[in-house]
Amino acid sequence: MILASTLTTNLAILVLAGFIGFVVISKVPNTLHTPLMSGTNAIHGIVLLGGLLVVGLSGNGAFNKVILVIAIAFGTINVVGGFLVTDRMLEMFKAKPKSSSDEEKKS
Amino acid sequence: MSSLPLATSFLQDQSFLDVLYIVAFALFIQGLRGLSGPTTAVRGNRIAAVGMAIAVIATLLNVNEGNWALIVIGVALGTAVGVPAARQVKMTAMPQMVALFNGVGGGAVFLISWSEFRLSDGFTGTPTYIAIFSLFAAIVGSVSFWGSNIAFGKLQEIIPGKPITLGSSQQFVNALLLLVAVGCGVAIAAGEHSEGLFILLLLSAALLGNAVVFPIGGADMPVVISLLNAFTGLSAAATGIALNNPALIVAGMIVGASGSILTNLMAVAMNRSIPAIIAGGFGGGGAVEGASGAGEHAGTVRSTTASDAAIQLAYANRVVIVPGYGMAVAQAQHAVRELTKELEKRQVEVSYAIHPVAGRMPGHMNVLLAEADVPYDQLKEMDEANPEFSRTDVSLVIGANDVTNPAAKNTPSSPIYGMPILEVSDSHSVIVIKRSMNPGFAGIENELYYDPKTEMLFGDAKSAVSEITAELAHI
Numbered sequence: 001m002i003l004a005s006t007l008t009t010n011l012a013i014l015v016l017a018g019f020i021g022f023v024v025i026s027k028v029p030n031t032l033h034t035p036l037m038s039g040t041n042a043i044h045g046i047v048l049l050g051g052l053l054v055v056g057l058s059g060n061g062a063f064n065k066v067i068l069v070i071a072i073a074f075g076t077i078n079v080v081g082g083f084l085v086t087d088r089m090l091e092m093f094k095a096k097p098k099s100s101s102d103e104e105k106k107s
Numbered sequence: 108m109s110s111l112p113l114a115t116s117f118l119q120d121q122s123f124l125d126v127l128y129i130v131a132f133a134l135f136i137q138g139l140r141g142l143s144g145p146t147t148a149v150r151g152n153r154i155a156a157v158g159m160a161i162a163v164i165a166t167l168l169n170v171n172e173g174n175w176a177l178i179v180i181g182v183a184l185g186t187a188v189g190v191p192a193a194r195q196v197k198m199t200a201m202p203q204m205v206a207l208f209n210g211v212g213g214g215a216v217f218l219i220s221w222s223e224f225r226l227s228d229g230f231t232g233t234p235t236y237i238a239i240f241s242l243f244a245a246i247v248g249s250v251s252f253w254g255s256n257i258a259f260g261k262l263q264e265i266i267p268g269k270p271i272t273l274g275s276s277q278q279f280v281n282a283l284l285l286l287v288a289v290g291c292g293v294a295i296a297a298g299e300h301s302e303g304l305f306i307l308l309l310l311s312a313a314l315l316g317n318a319v320v321f322p323i324g325g326a327d328m329p330v331v332i333s334l335l336n337a338f339t340g341l342s343a344a345a346t347g348i349a350l351n352n353p354a355l356i357v358a359g360m361i362v363g364a365s366g367s368i369l370t371n372l373m374a375v376a377m378n379r380s381i382p383a384i385i386a387g388g389f390g391g392g393g394a395v396e397g398a399s400g401a402g403e404h405a406g407t408v409r410s411t412t413a414s415d416a417a418i419q420l421a422y423a424n425r426v427v428i429v430p431g432y433g434m435a436v437a438q439a440q441h442a443v444r445e446l447t448k449e450l451e452k453r454q455v456e457v458s459y460a461i462h463p464v465a466g467r468m469p470g471h472m473n474v475l476l477a478e479a480d481v482p483y484d485q486l487k488e489m490d491e492a493n494p495e496f497s498r499t500d501v502s503l504v505i506g507a508n509d510v511t512n513p514a515a516k517n518t519p520s521s522p523i524y525g526m527p528i529l530e531v532s533d534s535h536s537v538i539v540i541k542r543s544m545n546p547g548f549a550g551i552e553n554e555l556y557y558d559p560k561t562e563m564l565f566g567d568a569k570s571a572v573s574e575i576t577a578e579l580a581h582i
Contacts, residue, residue, distance in 0.1 A: 006351060007234075007236050007348075010347070010348045010351065010353070010356060011348070013353055013356050013357060014344055014347075014348065014356050014360055017132075017344075017356060017357040017359075017360035017361060018360045018363065018364055020136060020361070020364075021360050021361040021362075021363065021364025021365065022364045022367075022368065024136060024139050024140055024361070024364075025139065025361070025364050025365040025368050026368060027140070027142075027143040028139075028142045028143060028365075029143070029144070030372075030461070030463060030469070030470060030473070030488050031145065031470060031473040031477075031483055031486055032142050032145065032148060032470060032473070033369060033468075033469035033470030033473070034201055034205070034468060034469060034470035034471055034473065034474040035142065035148065035152070035470070035474070036139075036142055036365060036369070036469075036470070037205050037332070037333070037336055037365075037369065037468065037469065037470075038201070038204070038205055038208065039138075039139070039142065039152055039155065040336060040340065040361070040362040040365045040366070041205060041208040041209060041212060041336070041362075042152075042155070042156070042159070042208075043135055043139075043155060043159070043358045043361060043362055044209075044212040044339050044340060044343055044358065044359070044362045045159065045212065046159065046162060046343060046354060046355050046358040046359070047212060047215045047216050047219065047343050047346060047355065048163060048215070049162060049163065049166045049350075049352060049354060049355055050215070050216070050219040050343075050346045050347075050350055050352070050355060051181065051215060051218075051219055052163070052166045052167065052170055052178060053166060053169075053350055053352065054219055054222050054223060054226065054350075055170070055174050055177050055178060055181075056169065056170040056174055057226060059226055060222070060226060061225070063225070064222045064225050064226060065177055067218045067221060067222050068177065068181070068218070068219070068222050069177050069180050069181040069184070070181070070214075070215075070218055071181070071214070071215040071218035071219050071222070072177070072178060072181025072182060072185065072215075073180075073181045073182070073184035073185040073188070074185065074211040074212065074214045074215035074218070075181075075185065075211075075212075075215045076181065076182045076184070076185025076186055076189060077185045077188050077189035077192075077208065077211050078189070078208055078211060078212050078215070079159055079163070079185075079189075080185065080186050080189040080190055080193070081188075081189030081190065081192050081193040081208060082189075082193075082208055083152060083153075083155070083156040083159070084189070084190060084193035084194065085192075085193035085196060085201075085204060086152045087149065087152055087153070087156075088193065088194070089198070089201075089474055089477070090145070090148045090149040090152055091149060092198075092474070092477040092478050092480075093145040093148060093149075093477045093483060094145065094146070094149060
């Protein structure tokens with residue numbers, strides 16, 4: 001009974017989040033689709049939590065520890081790399097005066 | 108379990124954790140709302156990052172003390188790879204970067220699922236629904252890990268960008284691999300505990316990822332990258348259900364929704380169904396028909412020089428620049444911006460017409476032009492740009508091919524017939540900068556090049572554009 005209610009609650013969250021996702025993402029203009037993709041990559045890095053939760057459970061053997069460290073590393077790459085690269089891109093999109101007399105910044 | 112002094116504090120209370128997760132996903136949604144416009148987007152991204160920090164810290168508060176070393180190693184490794192990559196990647200290489208990030212995301216998902224399987228001794232004593240979601244995550248994660256890595260290889264040109272197919276047996280092989288993966292999953296969910304079965308599931312999903320992406324040509328990459336994005340999102344949501352973690356569920360679904368919307372937009376912009384793209388075979392068939400088309404047209408192409416092109420542009424009232432993948436390859440975006448500045452000094456009205464599938468990922472051209480400081484109000488989407496071509500004096504096509512091909516409107520036998528295009532042939536004249544007459548990735552001859560209004564300027568996009576800019580100075 002308790003398990004069933006956990007499942008249905010989670011399914012409800014899943015479905016509602018899907019609809020909210022569609023509404024919110026539909027408002028993103030074409031211009032920002034590349035930053036959107038890298039930004040969602042970063043949000044996908046939330047799987048890092050999965051790695052942290054499972055590594056926190058007792059009974060992990062040596063092999064499990066190795067794959068979980070890799071999973072945590074992968075998740076971290078997504079989070080850190082994703083947000084940084086998105087930030088870098090979006091800075092370039094910031095409103096500029098039409099004349100844009102300022103010289104382009106080289107990285 | 109933990110011997111930290113705050114062991115008994117509210118920080119480890121499950122309800123408190125859930126509240127933090129709710130705060131985190133609310134911030135994700137709020138952050139993505141910011142992406143509705145360029146002015147609010149930077150802040151939006153940072154809001155989402157704060158959400159992520161909260162979710163990670165909340166989880167770390169609950170971690171067993173004995174595992175800190177593993178966590179520190181993993182996070183340090185990920186930071187050491189992710190930070191330099193994000194800082195140094197060139198904007199032209201963004202599609203590869205996104206493909207790679209997608210891949211590692213999928214990789215994390217299937218590894219987590221595998222470790223859950225091993226930890227619970229083959230989901231012994233685990234509710235069946237948890238096993239099902241975890242197995243789903245394993246299959247989809249493995250498909251997107253391998254698929255994304257192949258996509259990365261193709262974009263980075265480690266692997267040939269041309270479609271590599273198994274011919275007519277391709278769809279059969281794909282179906283078989285999917286069947287094996289799902290079959291293993293069903294057996295495990297039904298109570299089979301063998302790890303061999305789980306490894307077979309991962310392997311067949313891995314092969315499926317390869318088999319799906321290898322046959323896909325470069326021009327179809329925007330669809331594939333978006334689709335893989337959707338897959339990794341759904342796999343994260345499934346992991347969230349398996350781990351009973353609301354932050355994972357919501358974040359995963361948002362990513363899934365984003366990927367699905369983009370996939371659909373890209374497919375519509377190419378007038379192709381998603382199953383047709385996944386089934387592959389586009390590049391091959393197109394090349395054959397393109398070859399026959401070449402014979403009909405041969406010998407009617409006019410070529411021009413940089414100085415003639417400069418004169419044409421200098422005396423135009425309105426110029427529309429149509430960028431494509433060729434501009435990205437040549438890294439010509441800064442040169443294009445310089446040319447635009449020169450033209451604007453001469454009171455020429457310049458705008459950019461961007462096809463949704465120009466380049467190798469959604470929004471690829473916009474990012475490059477933003478890097479070159481082009482004001483985004485000069486970037487016109489297809490629907491906005493098309494009615495304007497008839498009052499345009501010169502359309503300057505830089506490294507774009509299929510997205511300008513009138514065959515999509517006029518030739519029902521063409522493989523791209525029905526695809527919405529930028530109607531550059533409506534403008535008074537057209538200058539096409541292109542390396543050679545070789546057809547594009549899709550291997551389809553472009554009728555535009557044989558139009559009497561069109562002049563070809565052969566050369567690398569960057570040097571050709573710079574030459575025009577230099578010539579403008581002499582006029």
